[in-house]
Amino acid sequence: MRLSRSLIPTLKETPAEAQIASHRLMLRAGLVRQTSSGIYAWLPAGWKVLQNISRIVSEEQANIGAQEMLMPTVQSSELWKQSGRYDAYGPEMLRITDRHGRELLYGPTNEEMLTDLVRQSIKSYRDLPQCLFHIQWKFRDEVRPRFGVMRGREFLMKDAYSFDLDYEGAVVSYRKQMLAYMRTFQRLGLKAIPMVADTGPIGGNLSHEFIVLAPTGESGVFYDAAFEDIDWEKSNFNAHDPADLENFFQTATGSYAATDEKHDEAAWAEVPEARRREGRGIEVGHIFYFGTKYSEPMGLKVAGQDGGQLVPHMGSYGVGVSRLVGAIIEAFHDDAGIIWPDSVAPFPAVIINLKPGDAACDAMAEQAYAAFKGQALLDDRDERAGAKFADADLMGHPWQIVVGPRGAKTGVVELKRRSTGEKVEVSLEDALARIG
Amino acid sequence: MRLSRSLIPTLKETPAEAQIASHRLMLRAGLVRQTSSGIYAWLPAGWKVLQNISRIVSEEQANIGAQEMLMPTVQSSELWKQSGRYDAYGPEMLRITDRHGRELLYGPTNEEMLTDLVRQSIKSYRDLPQCLFHIQWKFRDEVRPRFGVMRGREFLMKDAYSFDLDYEGAVVSYRKQMLAYMRTFQRLGLKAIPMVADTGPIGGNLSHEFIVLAPTGESGVFYDAAFEDIDWEKSNFNAHDPADLENFFQTATGSYAATDEKHDEAAWAEVPEARRREGRGIEVGHIFYFGTKYSEPMGLKVAGQDGGQLVPHMGSYGVGVSRLVGAIIEAFHDDAGIIWPDSVAPFPAVIINLKPGDAACDAMAEQAYAAFKGQALLDDRDERAGAKFADADLMGHPWQIVVGPRGAKTGVVELKRRSTGEKVEVSLEDALARIG
Known part of the structure; x- marks a missing residue:
């Protein structure tokens, strides 16, 4: 593009409303402009960055066999009443009433909708496993949107959903996604560390946040430097071999890593002192196994091999695509401006x-x-x-x-x-x- | 993709709710599923088609120098009050109130938002012309959504907006877009004919609809067969040469073509009988010059060369991207199913x-x-x-x-x-x- 003919409005002055580096730099470099509170227009250079990230996320999802689709932004309230989340979700859900008085909402996530689509289409154990994802705009009506695209209201997210016959299958799906995430973040130039997260009532250890190291991050993090040396792109872990995935999972989660919320001083003390690293981090992804939490109340069942009926086990896997633009800038900038990794730069x-x-x-x-x-x-x-x-x-x-x-x-x-x-x-x- | 592991749920029976071929076939071929009235999820095969069309639309926009960006789906009501359209738009606009009681809306189009963004960024005649586009979901709260994605509520549209110093510049921008449209539709396998449309109070002849020929189309069309022989992809019209664009415009609009609403029997009688064609058609695009309709009330001005201030002349250029999926199927199917043109097929x-x-x-x-x-x-x-x-x-x-x-x-x-x-x-x- 010729800059004289492009809408890339750089700013000399720092906008007063921007408190963190990525927000300041995204405005100053002409990547985005706020159009209303917590809602941004992506100008040509910013849109190129967002597309580059989306493409990498999508390719790594395809590499593990996930199928891309697109669910709409506007949802009916009905399915959310079936799952019990319509009332539970609270004021962050943007509720809408259409001209006929029907209750709609701007989707903050898609567990209900995809469970319904799969329920309509999948009848037999032979049709599973399935893993589907989309990269779509979501809305969360934050009470106080801030930090630019890092905590906006309309935001772009990759969300994947897996459907398996049983717990063992769901574990394989979960590990595949974790492998895709490690490769995705590495291709984006980021060092992202999986850290155990809360699983809520389901329990187990199948919930991980992915934390990108950045000095301005929102959470404190503690991790073993052993983690830093692994090249996930070049590693030969085979996403289609469950034994390989188990090795991968041990490698990715076997060294100490925790946010300050989950920090365990006793375990930390066992990490050799020379390998202890402390820093700050930004959450850019979260993966979650939740069993039959949605399939059960929503009546998703398939015929089993023995004639009985099975309730599929599910997981969901999120990446904050628009948030990643901010996270990458937090990780890569200096006093003069942004330092784009080659893979996401708007222009080489x-x-x-x-x-x-x-x-x-x-x-x-x-x-x-x-x-x-x-x-x-x-x-x-x-x-x-x-x-x-x-x-x-x-x-x-x-x-x-x-x-x-x-x-x-x-x-x-x-x-x-x-x-x-x-x-x-x-x-x-x-x-x-x-x-x- | 392996069909045994894919969510492509084909149907043997014809769904009762589908009245037209494209709606029936999109459901039967497992391309889409309705999630609420007039709102569709795009399953993996359907999403591939939509991406193929979007890519072709985007490439042809880039070929004429239009810049891709992305504006958000949710807009504030404020700019629409400035332009005077907030009250005028009527019940088709999906109005939303957020948790703080602020009036938002799901954008049906983006003239106001982009005029505001350009107003913030462009200060001088040297920064013009500019042409920007995005491919984004829109919402129109149709009173009776029907015909599947052909008349849905949440729909994908390419909308471009041009900003020029004067009328003459705007005419050049308009012709560039028309050239991009002819090439786009041809690459999609479609014969699309530009037909003069209403311009409203602005007058002139700078409003054209693009009509795809299909036996099940919504409008009757009359056109000169001379139009059929032009290869727009191979034609050497140079989008960056105004003289060439004028020749192109004469070629594209010089032969008789009209919908039944605009049909002129006297002019029709002058077309040699052997070249008269009658048929039916589907509107898939609409381009429009509207002068200073938005720039004037919204206060978009730039410094002119002589020190004075100029109010830019604007145009907008829409393509119904999700509607095109239906239009292509209406044009290309038989009793057994869809016959995809190579360029848009989900799988070769x-x-x-x-x-x-x-x-x-x-x-x-x-x-x-x-x-x-x-x-x-x-x-x-x-x-x-x-x-x-x-x-x-x-x-x-x-x-x-x-x-x-x-x-x-x-x-x-x-x-x-x-x-x-x-x-x-x-x-x-x-x-x-x-x-x-």
Whole structure:
């Protein structure tokens, strides 16, 4: 995109309403604008980031055999009355009445709706297991929305739901999702640690939160450094082999890791001192096994192999997709702005033309821009060099290709890596080859 | 996907509530299920179709320089009061009150919101023109939702908005969008004809509906056959050259075409008789120039070149993305089921294993499936051959690869093209090569 023709309204001043780094930087870098309390419009650069994250989440769900679908945002209250959650949910549920006086709601989650869809379609043990997910906007009417997209009202979430014949099957589904999560977060550039979470009345140890390490995180976290060295993308755990999944689960949960709420000083003392890490973290995902909590009251049953009827065991698996944009910025920024991981950056590179109108600069900048087939950002604005450099650092493009009048004569650009600040003068061809 | 492990619940019987072919077939082929009146969940195969259409729409918008973004579904009533539409919109607007008693609404369209975002960000004539679009769910509280996704309440729409310095600029933006539409519909396999529509108080001829020809369409249409021969994808009209756009506009609107509402018998009589075509059609898009209707009351102004202030001229450009799924099926089906155009089919092919459990059949079916890298559908169900053939025709996959015990021994499959019914016995390699 050409910056002069794009709606990427960067701000020099820090907006007064923004208390945390990611909120400030998302506004300043022109990624989002609030349209009403806790509700945001995603401007072109922000929307690219959200799509990049969604694509990675979706690919890793597909890799474990989950099927993508899309459930609507507006739900009828009827199913929520069947599950008993309509009255229980409280004022965070956005309740709506349509023109005929029927009770609707803006879905905060989809257990009821998907249980109903599966109940209509699945009749036999042979049709299970099934795992389905969607990436859809949800609404939670927070009493005090804050921290930008980190605690908004309309937010984008990936929610998956598994249906298995029995507890053992549900455990396999749960572990598959955990493996998908470790790979997803790693591809997003994040170190995310699974930590045991409350399971409520069901009990057991099958509820985990995924916590991203960030100095500005909402919770304190304690973890064993052994965890840091595992490469989940390259690990050969096979999502379709239950024995492999058990090994994976031991690896992912075998070392100490806890939020301050769940911290256990006795267990912590057993971690060798050199491996103890303390920090802060942001919750970006939560997975949960809940047995027959919805299938039972909603009457989801399948014919079993022996002629009897089985009530499927379910789990649900959430990732806060829009929240991840904030979490990634909390983890990757400096005083000058955002430092995007390559996998989620809105543009792989910015090409800064220091002298638009100069024939040699224009030709070289256009040549560089063409090499990215429209995927890079071309800063072709009639602005001071200093303003362009500041905006490039603020927006956080992984690479900056600077085209100036001196270099344009000799075929040389300045190439800057945002994450390290390293700058080199190289030919345009070399610069493109380094970016890959 | 493996059909035995997928939520694609085909139905043998025709659901009683479905009055038109596309509604019947979308239910029978397991593409969607209604979750409440006029609101649908998109099951895995249906969601793939909707994504394919969205991708084509988005690519053609990008090709004319429109920027993709995403505005939220829930809006505040305030901007609608500024534009004067809050009271005017009537009971089709889904009005919502949040926990603090604030008036919200589920957006039926986004003129107000985007005008406000542009008003915050754009200050100078140098920042224009701009064209932005999003593909987002909208809600219209129809008094009597019907015809499945063709007239639902929660529906997916692409809406683009252009901002230009003056009328002449707005005409260029309008023509660009029309070119994008012709290319979009052609890529979707559709013959869509632009027809002059009402412009309301603004006047002029800058409002067109795009009508897809289908025997079950809602409107009667009259058009000159000259229109049928134009290949918009291959045409070399350059969206970035105003002179070329003028030629394009003459070509696209120069021949007679009108819905029955706008039909003009005198003009029709001037079309040579051999070229007169009458039929029925479905509206799938509407583009509209509306001048300063929103920019004026909402105070969107930019500094002009001469120091004065200019009020930008706007247009909006809608495509009914979820409605298109129905329209495509209305245009392409027979008694046995859907006949997907290649570009939108949920799967390029189905591989029908006639004898799961037979080693040779399984090996060959898996080999074919692997060749599609998971993108094809493998019918691995333990069902009668007749049921599998019927489901394949119903689901409308462009190609069927039939693997049976006899052919599996000699390396031969039966390849069927759904659109023509043509069947050939060929080697698996030849079949894959033909599918491309």
